[in-house]
Amino acid sequence: MKTNHRLWGMKYTLIGVIFWMITSCVPRERIVYFQGDLESVEKIAAEYSATIKPDDLLTITVYGRNLDATRIFNQESNNNLSGGDNQKTFLVDEEGNVEFPVLGKIKLAGLTRNEAIQYMKGLLSSEIIDPGVSISITNYRITVLGEVGSPGTYPLLNEKVTILEALGMAGDLTINGVRENVLVIRDEGEERNFYRVNLTSEEVFTSPVYYLSQNDVVYVEPNQAKINTSANTRNLSIIISVASFLLTVVALIIR
Numbered sequence: 001m002k003t004n005h006r007l008w009g010m011k012y013t014l015i016g017v018i019f020w021m022i023t024s025c026v027p028r029e030r031i032v033y034f035q036g037d038l039e040s041v042e043k044i045a046a047e048y049s050a051t052i053k054p055d056d057l058l059t060i061t062v063y064g065r066n067l068d069a070t071r072i073f074n075q076e077s078n079n080n081l082s083g084g085d086n087q088k089t090f091l092v093d094e095e096g097n098v099e100f101p102v103l104g105k106i107k108l109a110g111l112t113r114n115e116a117i118q119y120m121k122g123l124l125s126s127e128i129i130d131p132g133v134s135i136s137i138t139n140y141r142i143t144v145l146g147e148v149g150s151p152g153t154y155p156l157l158n159e160k161v162t163i164l165e166a167l168g169m170a171g172d173l174t175i176n177g178v179r180e181n182v183l184v185i186r187d188e189g190e191e192r193n194f195y196r197v198n199l200t201s202e203e204v205f206t207s208p209v210y211y212l213s214q215n216d217v218v219y220v221e222p223n224q225a226k227i228n229t230s231a232n233t234r235n236l237s238i239i240i241s242v243a244s245f246l247l248t249v250v251a252l253i254i255r
Helices: 003-023 069-071 113-124 162-169 202-206 224-253
Strands: 057-063 078-081 088-091 097-100 104-107 132-137 141-145 150-155 182-188 191-197 218-221
Touching: 057 097, 069 141, 078 218, 104 113, 113 132, 141 162, 162 218
Parallel strands: 141 218
Antiparallel strands: 057 088, 057 132, 078 088, 097 104, 141 150, 182 191, 182 218
């Protein structure tokens, strides 16, 4: 009986050693955000605004003193994609243009929302008196993947969202997320660019991707402990089976 208890103790000890070997402690410096002298960080420009890009979906509504004069601009068009609630939604094509009633092709890509509004007001001023324009980006969304609480794609109503807010929406980084090397993937024109952000440094506030752009992808990679655990967990049952077999053999020998 004592021999059996001793064998079971050896078995659980062996399992504990295996778990200890495939995991490791994470030092404080790799967990805590915003280390360093935050007072020395320059203020982020408050004027940041998202720019319109190809493949964006825009709702564009024209206002004026005379409702009859504006109806022609708010009609359905061939390139119109229904956005629900009778909103007129227009696709920005690969060349950055939208096909708008009466005005034809209008290039809006590269402009901020406010710049696009002012530009369209200028075009419409020759058609109606004192025009007003409302524009919003309806497909503004970001995707957060990897070691976060709730990975996924998040549609946004606010066109000014930071990487910190995006990670917050995704449930923050898990304890296994690498905070020093968060990847942001951004399509800029015909190029796909990759940016690295160190969340443990105050430099995150001056990063070119501190404010995210529509369709950005944020990826948090797992630390080495998580990689080791994932790789070894698949074989853990085999290891335990082998350990049990060896202990059984030992028990038979020492009888």
